[in-house]
Amino acid sequence: MTHVAWPRSRPHLPFLRRYARALTGSQAHGDNFVRATLETIVASPESFPREVDPRLGLYRTFHAIWSSANIEEGDEPTNSIDGNEGIAHARLSRITPLSRQALLLTSLEGFSNEDVAYLIDASPEDVESLVAEALAEIERQTHADVLIIEDEPIIAMDIETIVRDLGHNVTGVAVTRDEAVAQARKAPPGLVLADIQLADDSSGIDAVKDILAEFSVPVIFITAFPERLLTGSRPEPTFLITKPFQRATVKAAISQALFFDTATVPAG
Incomplete structure (x- = not known):
C-alpha cells in the first residue's frame, strides 16, 4: 500500500504544508505535523483511507495526528525553532481549534462542507456553524x-x-x-x-x-x-x-x- 498511497498523495503535499503552517502559525511547527503525517503513512500504509480521493486521505491522516496531539496552552511543541507557538498557545482560548480548522479548510483549501465534515468528524451542519463562529471572531x-x-x-x-x-x-x-x-x-x-x-x-x-x-x-x-x-x-x-x-x-x-x-x- 505504501507504493500506492504515497505517490497518489505526493502532489497534494505542498498544500498540506500551507494548511499546516496557517493552522499553527509557524513553518517549523506546521512542517513537523506534516512530517509526522508522512511517517504515519509509511509506517502504517494499511491505515491510509482507501474510500476517498488521495487529497482527502492525506488531510484525514493529518487531522488524526493533529487531534491526538492534545496541545495545551503553555506546552512546548516538539522540534520548535521559533517563538510563534508560545503566542499561538496563549491565544487558543479566543477561538476554538475546530472553528479555525473549518474556516481554513473551506476558505484556504477549498474543501466543501461535506469534505470538511469527513476530515474533522463532524456533520456538514456543524461545519457551517463552526465557520460562522470563526467569522464572528474575525469581526471582533x-x-x-x-x-x-x-x-x-x-x-x-x-x-x-x-x-x-x-x-x-x-x-x-x-x-x-x-x-x-x-x-x-x-x-x-x-x-x-x-x-x-x-x-x-x-x-x-x-x-x-x-x-x-x-x-x-x-x-x-x-x-x-x-x-x-x-x-x-x-x-x-x-x-x-x-x-x-x-x-x-x-x-x-x-x-x-x-x-x-x-x-x-x-x-x-
Whole structure:
C-alpha cells in the first residue's frame, strides 16, 4: 500500500504544508505535523483511507495526528525553532481549534462542507456553524494598518477593497521593493500582503526581508506558484495565498496571520 498511497498523495503535499503552517502559525511547527503525517503513512500504509480521493486521505491522516496531539496552552511543541507557538498557545482560548480548522479548510483549501465534515468528524451542519463562529471572531479581531506590495493595479485594488471591507486601514500600495521599504518606514504596518514578482523585476520576498529587518510584522505572500514556496526544505512563508484568489481566502489568511500576531519568515 505504501507504493500506492504515497505517490497518489505526493502532489497534494505542498498544500498540506500551507494548511499546516496557517493552522499553527509557524513553518517549523506546521512542517513537523506534516512530517509526522508522512511517517504515519509509511509506517502504517494499511491505515491510509482507501474510500476517498488521495487529497482527502492525506488531510484525514493529518487531522488524526493533529487531534491526538492534545496541545495545551503553555506546552512546548516538539522540534520548535521559533517563538510563534508560545503566542499561538496563549491565544487558543479566543477561538476554538475546530472553528479555525473549518474556516481554513473551506476558505484556504477549498474543501466543501461535506469534505470538511469527513476530515474533522463532524456533520456538514456543524461545519457551517463552526465557520460562522470563526467569522464572528474575525469581526471582533483588532484592526490593523496594512501595507500592500503588488504591482498589478487591478489585483492591488481588489486586495485593498477586501482589506478595507474587513475594517483594516491600508497605509499604502507599493509596486517595487524600494517603494515598499520606504512606505513601511514612513508608516510602520501591522500586516503586510506581498506579491512575489514586482514591477521592476525586484522581489517581494526581498522587500519583506528588508522590512522584517526593521519591524516585527506578520506577512502574507501572494503567488501564482505556491508549490515553489512550499517545499519544506528552507525557511519559507507561513501564510500563502494562491492567485487567482477568492475573497474568502484572503479574509481567512488575514485573520489567521493577525491571530498569531508575529512576524513570519519569508523564503530565502
